[in-house]
Amino acid sequence: MTRILPVAGPSDPAIAEAAALLRAGGLVAFPTETVYGLGADGLNPAAVARIYAAKGRPATNPVILHVADAASAQALVSRWSPAAQELAERFWPGPLTLVLPASGTVPSIVRAGGPSVALRCPAHPVALALIRATGRPLAAPSANRSQHLSPTLAQHVASSLGEAVDLILDGGPTEAGLESTILDLSSDRPCVLRPGPIPPADLEVLVGPVDLWAGAVRAGDRQAAPGMAERHYAPRARLQLVAPGSGLRETLRETPGSVAYVALGTLPPLPPGVRGILLPLDADMVGARLYALLHELDDAGCERIFMERPPEDEAWLAVRDRLRRASAKEQP
Ligand code: TXA
Ligand code: MG
Numbered sequence: 001m002t003r004i005l006p007v008a009g010p011s012d013p014a015i016a017e018a019a020a021l022l023r024a025g026g027l028v029a030f031p032t033e034t035v036y037g038l039g040a041d042g043l044n045p046a047a048v049a050r051i052y053a054a055k056g057r058p059a060t061n062p063v064i065l066h067v068a069d070a071a072s073a074q075a076l077v078s079r080w081s082p083a084a085q086e087l088a089e090r091f092w093p094g095p096l097t098l099v100l101p102a103s104g105t106v107p108s109i110v111r112a113g114g115p116s117v118a119l120r121c122p123a124h125p126v127a128l129a130l131i132r133a134t135g136r137p138l139a140a141p142s143a144n145r146s147q148h149l150s151p152t153l154a155q156h157v158a159s160s161l162g163e164a165v166d167l168i169l170d171g172g173p174t175e176a177g178l179e180s181t182i183l184d185l186s187s188d189r190p191c192v193l194r195p196g197p198i199p200p201a202d203l204e205v206l207v208g209p210v211d212l213w214a215g216a217v218r219a220g221d222r223q224a225a226p227g228m229a230e231r232h233y234a235p236r237a238r239l240q241l242v243a244p245g246s247g248l249r250e251t252l253r254e255t256p257g258s259v260a261y262v263a264l265g266t267l268p269p270l271p272p273g274v275r276g277i278l279l280p281l282d283a284d285m286v287g288a289r290l291y292a293l294l295h296e297l298d299d300a301g302c303e304r305i306f307m308e309r310p311p312e313d314e315a316w317l318a319v320r321d322r323l324r325r326a327s328a329k330e331q332p
């Protein structure tokens with residue numbers, strides 16, 4: 001049985017126990033303000049290798065190092081730019097990951113052999129206390145099997161990774177529910193590699209124009225975004241985005257098996273047998289709820305999920321990105 005320890009706050013004794021496990025090369029899942037992370041000592045290549053094995057993660061996909069403050073981040077990069085300084089001052093601790101040129105301290109396996117390292121200072125008090133107690137940067141991808149949904153509850157970690165984790169710290173549901181915004185500062189112009197809770201416009205106020213990486217990764221595409229496989233964050237059920245109105249009822253009626261419809265703002269009348277779920281027309285609230293909902297529908301044996309296509313404005317950028325990936329066709 002995987003051990004799950006409830007952790008009430010930053011001074012909970014479970015944190016010292018978890019830190020000891022991490023210093024000994026173990027794997028500890030912990031809550032952050034975005035999703036649960038699968039942590040290991042980020043300066044211990046053998047411990048980081050266990051992360052890749054537990055997740056079934058390709059060796060080409062680097063991991064984020066989590067630090068307690070900007071000073072610790074500076075020790076891990078070869079050049080800490082004024083932009084990095086301004087962004088860290090404004091958004092750390094918080095859901096912003098910065099990609100910067102790595103210093104010689106960062107093990108190759110963390111970088112997946114590349115020249116840069118991704119750094120983030122998480123805002124969750126348990127995560128910060130754990131990093132400080134361990135005294136090392138913590139390598140931590142989302143605590144799920146590769147290509148599966150990210151965990152927003154300790155229980156999601158247990159059912160996805162099971163015995164592969166030495167300990168799960170249970171801090172309750174995560175707040176943002178979607179993974180951090182990733183900003184690449186390692187090349188000429190800043191580029192958002194993954195949209196997240198911090199929208200590009202908030203970054204542009206500080207660092208000027210920011211590119212938005214187009215997403216669809218094909219062989220030979222920008223290699224700065226190695227983990228951005230098109231189908232990612234995916235539920236077991238087949239997810240399809242639809243416009244409400246014309247033809248929806250017929251589509252739902254004609255779909256065999258166990259079917260759910262997720263509406264935004266108002267629930268339209270649905271054919272009998274279709275499970276209707278109403279989410280508010282609020283991007284942050286949908287972001288916070290989305291993965292937990294998809295986990296629940298998977299657990300309930302739902303085979304087909306139809307979801308109302310969210311609005312096109314920037315507030316919905318991260319939700320649209322995750323939905324696009326979750327509804328992408330399985331790659332051969
Ligand atoms: O909110 C988050 O960021 C969560 C929590 C646990 O902190 N972590 C997370 O990690 O989502 P992960 O590994 O699931 O996603 C990190 C993404 C991957 O797509 C990876 O390819 C990318 O960051 N990444 C990591 N290092 C990179 C680097 N040096 N250059 C470009 N992308 C990098
Ligand atoms: Mg992930």
